[in-house]
Amino acid sequence: MANHSASHAGGAHAHHWEISTYPAIVAVGVLFLVPMAFSAWFVYHSLLLTVLFAGIGTPLVLWGVSGWIGEGMSHKALLPGVAVAGLPVFIISEVFIFLSIFASYWMMRLMADVWPPEGTPAMPFGLPIFMTVVLVTSSVTIHIAEEKQEKGDLAGFRSMLMLTIALGLVFLACTIYEYSHLLGIGFVPGTNAFSTVFYSLTGFHASHVLVGAAVFVAVLIPAFSGKTNLTFTKCAGIYWHFVDLVWFFVVSQVYFW
């Protein structure tokens, strides 16, 4: 409760209703971009509607998210720094999404007569090890970036952050390379039970790498004009460490079991 008095600093009471336009904009954008555009394409097979819905949704999401981040960086929170406590709570829920996919994998694998099922090519050995090294390195670089920011070394912070983003992109490039190779030899998500799990787990993890890298870009852009927010960087960093940690489970279960 140590922070509590800070949240009510000076007994400043709001005498007007607080508003923010951006969360609602993001929500409307999500509505168009995800359920509407997906259904238009996959259920109703209409290119026109898909383009229309995605065309409405994408700018709304981008506008809303950037405005939201801007507000978050400039406004003083009711309880400053509390997001650092909130992010691990969010990660608990993420853990359970990953666990659900892992549980599905284990259930299918342990009940199968033969494993790997027919149609599974040999999985690469060196590439996943390289990807692991890349991701672990990026966890170290983001930690150094945080330290530099805390010391006020803005230039060092920016370069370490950029290095982290670059490592994230290298990881994603490896994923794309591997996917294109596997898809090329006919190992598609529908091939068998293993392909389903393989693409779901690695794809879901890669989407987290993508989001993590995007968040770092959102930290980086204002940093070029000297604007930084330590809470924001720390949250992005915690998320990135989590993405790194999950990779160990993915890589050990998918490639080396």
Added chain:
Amino acid sequence: MGALLKEWVFTTDHKRVGILYLIGSIAAFLVAGLMAMLMRLEQSTVGLNIATSPDDYNVWLYFHGAAMILGFLIPGLTGFFANFLIPLQIGARDVAFPRLNSFSVWLFWAGIVVALLTFVIPDKPDVMWTGYPPYSVKTLGNTAFYVFTVHLIGFSSILASINFIVTIIYMRAPGMGWNQMNMFVWCTFGAFIIQLVFVPVLAAAVTMLLFDKYLGTNFFNPAQGGDVLLYQNLFWFYSHPAVYVIFLPAVGILFDVIAAMGKNRVFNYKAAVYGGVFGIVLITGEVWVHHLYVAGMPDWLRIGQMVTTLLISVPVGLLVISLWGSLYRAAITFNTAMMYAAACLFLLLVGGLTGIPLAMTVLTVNLSETAFVHAHFHFVMALFAAFAMFAGVYFWFPKMTGRLADGPLATITFWMNLIGVNITFWPLFIIGFRGMPRRYYDYAMFPEFQPYHQVATVGALITGTAMALMVINWIWAAAKGKKAENGNPWRAKSLEWTHADCPAGPGNFPGPDPKLDADWTPYNYAK
């Protein structure tokens, strides 16, 4: 007008976010209730009545279940009540993440929009609220809309859980220890922990469904090494805990209403919190298999989960004992809120006790998929939770609007509701026990059940009329009802009554920040 609209649509204030949840969930409730009326009318006689085809019945069933649970009960309790009350009750000026809160409510609304689009799109979803494969993968209906309704509302719930868990831990007023929190805050805290852990599993399950249907993956495709039962396991791994996400806040509302209207302490507070709430949180993830007793599984699993299912009645029992104990030597004022609360105690007794035979594998083999199950979960989940919500709406109505909703119409609709639901669901216990299958649009095999169905339909019509009148009464009372004399019409002791205005304004507390003494409790009526 434009400024006012902007202030509401873009609000980040927890009370207004809460009221936006309330409006959305009442809308879902009314439409889903209408579906219930249509289904009851359809079943009033053997054969096809008002539906033009059995598919219509499936769509009604889908919308009724999905919207009642995902659109009304969960958002009403963990959206509206939690938002409106928790910061007020813990003495905070808002939640930890106000913008995230606004995002949560609009994601919920987006989910409501997707659900309501059911009625205008071609190939309506027809997969119940459970979406079991292989039907949901093979149907021509738009399963994607079912999945996205779950995604949007589920993501909204996860964000709300994070927000409130952090708010409750870090933002209590100085001096408010863990054992001085309102029971509603404790119960909802438990519900949010459950949501945080289990909603992601449902999100993953329906995502796999989406992938199977539209991207050709094999999660639930036995021909390629998938497993249909996997879905049922994942689904009920979330959906049984979801019952407690509904049950816990409803019990929390009852505690606060009963203590305030009885001017009494909460009986066995610590046992209720640390045994009741946390007992449920601990056991809730180990009972889901009782939804799959007849789906095929090893006996050791069936028997193990029968034990855990029976075991969970211990923490539930602790909460029930505390509720009844809080009535002991209470000076009860029977306003509308208290009447609903009292009715809840009865509904919970019926619903809870009929759950015990359903926990027994040997009985469930016969009772599964009958109207007995249908009646059981309507008593314990639908009726109990909805009546608790109505108790809460009447109780905190002055805090929302500055006016009282009590009056002759409130009393009349209460009795119509209570009598109507009992007329509806008791016959279903009887015919369920005798073999009436649930979820069927017709019962040509059992023409002897027609009189029971007709009685149930009459009950449903009474309830439907009463619910509509009740909502009209709320709208009327919000605009024209009797003004609450001061901030505390019930002379209650918890912070939202003692420190905030009626209606509560921006920043919650007009005076300085609440600071509490060591002996303060929200139920300190003896002093």
